[in-house]
Amino acid sequence: MEKKAKENEPVTIIGEATAIAGILAGDENLTVHGRIDGSINLSKLLTIESTGVVRAEIKVREAYILGVLEGNLEAEELVHITSEGRMIGDIKAPRVILVDGARFKGNIDMGTKED
Numbered sequence: 551m552e553k554k555a556k557e558n559e560p561v562t563i564i565g566e567a568t569a570i571a572g573i574l575a576g577d578e579n580l581t582v583h584g585r586i587d588g589s590i591n592l593s594k595l596l597t598i599e600s601t602g603v604v605r606a607e608i609k610v611r612e613a614y615i616l617g618v619l620e621g622n623l624e625a626e627e628l629v630h631i632t633s634e635g636r637m638i639g640d641i642k643a644p645r646v647i648l649v650d651g652a653r654f655k656g657n658i659d660m661g662t663k664e665d
Contacts, residue, residue, distance in 0.1 A: 585603045
């Protein structure tokens with residue numbers, strides 16, 4: 551299952567041949583086919599495609615991982631790691647989906663501030 555942004559929502563795409571080091575922040579959906587090292591802070595959806603490699607501390611609304619993520623991930627709504635996805639790091643989100651075949655090493659915190 552691949553999450554797609556709604557048709558009218560803007561999407562920033564990091565291509566396969568692109569590598570970024572630094573801080574990414576924004577109010578758009580982000581799809582990563584290439585490489586990012588640093589930190590990501592988005593109010594929308596992050597999708598790491600199967601060719602994507604991200605080494606970052608991340609805060610987003612939702613995250614879909616089809617590629618590789620090394621770093622901690624905090625999501626307001628959902629983290630979804632597909633059967634092709636690999637992640638090393640901790641997850642903090644109210645909903646977490648690990649599809650059969652997904653590879654994950656870390657801790658998951660699904661609690662809320664009220665807990």
